[in-house]
Amino acid sequence: MTATLAVDDLLAIAGDLWTSYLGSEPTPSVPGVGKPAQVTASVSIAGEWDGVVVVSLSAKTAQDVGSALLQLDAADLEPGDVDDAVGELVNIVGGNVKSVLPGPSSLSLPVVAHGTAHVASRGAEIVAQAALEWLGEHVEITVWSSTSTEGASS
Amino acid sequence: MTTLATTAFDWVRELVYREAAIVLEPGKEYLVEARLTPLARAAGKPSVSVYVDGLRVSRDPREQAKIVDALTTNETSWFRDGAPFRAVAEHIVPEILRSGRPDRVLRIWSAASSSGQEAYTVAMSIQDKVRAAGWRFEILGTDISEEMLTKARAGRYSQLEVNRGLPAPLLVKHFTRKGTEWEVSPELKANIKFQRLNLAAPFPVMPQFDIVLLRNVLIYFDTATKRSILRRVAGTLRPNGCLLLGGAETTLGVDDSWERVLVAGAPVHRPATSIGSKGA
Amino acid sequence: MRALVIDDSRAMRTILGRILVGQGFTVSEAGNGQEALDSLDALHAEGDTPVLCLVDWNMPVMDGLTFIKEVGKRDEYRNITLMMVTTESEHGNIVRALAAGAHEYVIKPFTADAIADKLALLGLVSAEVSA
Ligand SMILES: C[S@@+](CC[C@H](N)C(=O)[O-])C[C@H]1O[C@@H](n2cnc3c(N)ncnc32)[C@H](O)[C@@H]1O
Numbered sequence: 231m232t233a234t235l236a237v238d239d240l241l242a243i244a245g246d247l248w249t250s251y252l253g254s255e256p257t258p259s260v261p262g263v264g265k266p267a268q269v270t271a272s273v274s275i276a277g278e279w280d281g282v283v284v285v286s287l288s289a290k291t292a293q294d295v296g297s298a299l300l301q302l303d304a305a306d307l308e309p310g311d312v313d314d315a316v317g318e319l320v321n322i323v324g325g326n327v328k329s330v331l332p333g334p335s336s337l338s339l340p341v342v343a344h345g346t347a348h349v350a351s352r353g354a355e356i357v358a359q360a361a362l363e364w365l366g367e368h369v370e371i372t373v374w375s376s377t378s379t380e381g382a383s384s
Numbered sequence: 385m386t387t388l389a390t391t392a393f394d395w396v397r398e399l400v401y402r403e404a405a406i407v408l409e410p411g412k413e414y415l416v417e418a419r420l421t422p423l424a425r426a427a428g429k430p431s432v433s434v435y436v437d438g439l440r441v442s443r444d445p446r447e448q449a450k451i452v453d454a455l456t457t458n459e460t461s462w463f464r465d466g467a468p469f470r471a472v473a474e475h476i477v478p479e480i481l482r483s484g485r486p487d488r489v490l491r492i493w494s495a496a497s498s499s500g501q502e503a504y505t506v507a508m509s510i511q512d513k514v515r516a517a518g519w520r521f522e523i524l525g526t527d528i529s530e531e532m533l534t535k536a537r538a539g540r541y542s543q544l545e546v547n548r549g550l551p552a553p554l555l556v557k558h559f560t561r562k563g564t565e566w567e568v569s570p571e572l573k574a575n576i577k578f579q580r581l582n583l584a585a586p587f588p589v590m591p592q593f594d595i596v597l598l599r600n601v602l603i604y605f606d607t608a609t610k611r612s613i614l615r616r617v618a619g620t621l622r623p624n625g626c627l628l629l630g631g632a633e634t635t636l637g638v639d640d641s642w643e644r645v646l647v648a649g650a651p652v653h654r655p656a657t658s659i660g661s662k663g664a
Numbered sequence: 665m666r667a668l669v670i671d672d673s674r675a676m677r678t679i680l681g682r683i684l685v686g687q688g689f690t691v692s693e694a695g696n697g698q699e700a701l702d703s704l705d706a707l708h709a710e711g712d713t714p715v716l717c718l719v720d721w722n723m724p725v726m727d728g729l730t731f732i733k734e735v736g737k738r739d740e741y742r743n744i745t746l747m748m749v750t751t752e753s754e755h756g757n758i759v760r761a762l763a764a765g766a767h768e769y770v771i772k773p774f775t776a777d778a779i780a781d782k783l784a785l786l787g788l789v790s791a792e793v794s795a
Contacts, residue, residue, distance in 0.1 A: 461777075462781075463781075463785065466785065543753065543771050543773070544774070544775065547770055547771055547774050548775075548777060549778075549782070549784075551768070551785055552758055552761075552762060552766070552768050552769035555758065555769075556755060556758050556759050556762065559755075560755060561753075561754065561755050
């Protein structure tokens, strides 16, 4: 089935997520303009639709997400807290993305990687990508499809 | 950073009072600034004061309507405060259905319907009962804000909005997913009409209602406006019809021609004459 | 009133825990369905059975749907209110969770008001009158 996921869908999901947990709304930005991401969180979707949802952010933003979710100063975060918070972030984005795509499919547990990770695998193509600006930092949400057998018709 | 000029603020205050009877107390400059900033920006003006100054000269009615729209507070949710909707579904409506009235049509007015949650809540909670009794129902939702009316008619709500007080069994029964949003079923929409109505102006010709919900809107008006609205609402009610107000609203000391009774914990108002006529 | 928050994310448990404490609950936490079942048994043995469980869906070891079905098999937990709080948001999944025994369902992301509204709906806290 052809995926129908628009950049606006990603922005709507991110907008709800940010207003709910992160205190201030992000503004839309342009993909690819930021520095290379330092933290990459992903969940995969498998079933009627197969692919990966990736949130990439700077180390500072990852820490801001941890502080905001746990309502702790950065200095008081325990090891693992930042990964946990960023993992929950991508889990929420992933679940919402999955519900817009053809189903039924299931969602994996989140994986958080540090350094400039390469998430995409062979045969994967970008279905939708949104960029946000939050607290002066760049955040990207990318949805990769691994079912590239069908054309991009609609 | 309140840079809003006093002249601009006063002009906006007068405008929203004249057009919608909404009272903006001095000190609400921050509110006007925040709500009008997007309009000023869209009009390419550097500040709200400059934007308002331009309108004081041009008097563009479309922009003025947008200002009024922007200064309405549209906060709402499903089953807001719970009890009033239980009173309607479990007591008021069943009593009317038992009355054996020949017309078999229930008419309900959501008189400040905002984005529609109140009207759809009533529809969801009475639909099965009304049908089972062989009746039908018509709900009229009205508001002054065109933006809210458009949204109410579309019946599409974000995930965050459906999370606010809508019981999950009703979500799956009456809504389908449309992208990131949820849309009310055509079946439910079929019994509801949304149209623009300014509560502060004379009402158009309307049917007589069994139930009027006038919730969380009187709080924005002064006493004279409240009284005038309550009097005119009384005129739209059937004999023995019910008025439901918001949790912080009352007819007491505003318009004494109402009797207040508690129905399942919710205050319900009836025109005093209709109770009087029954000899109470 | 005891509540059990079941989610594999500490951040999410913290967010939910804070909301529940604000609503007058005493909160315990579990990181997956199995831990939650163990925790229920321990609390039950102490005579402190929760009145409410907030249950995530996707978790390691035992997921939330399985947990809800397990709780449904146990007579002593009949009175616990089960509320799914998850990012799973397809129509069909909500239907599945309700059929499995969930009483309510909140989709992530949620606001504190959304949880409070649902608790009022379930009669677990009294409805706050909003102006
Ligand atoms: C806070 S909302 C209440 C919505 C709903 N009744 C409830 O209780 O949740 C108030 C609504 O009243 C509308 N309103 C304000 N002034 C009005 C007027 N003069 N005539 C009609 N509607 C008005 C606003 O546009 C807004 O949608």
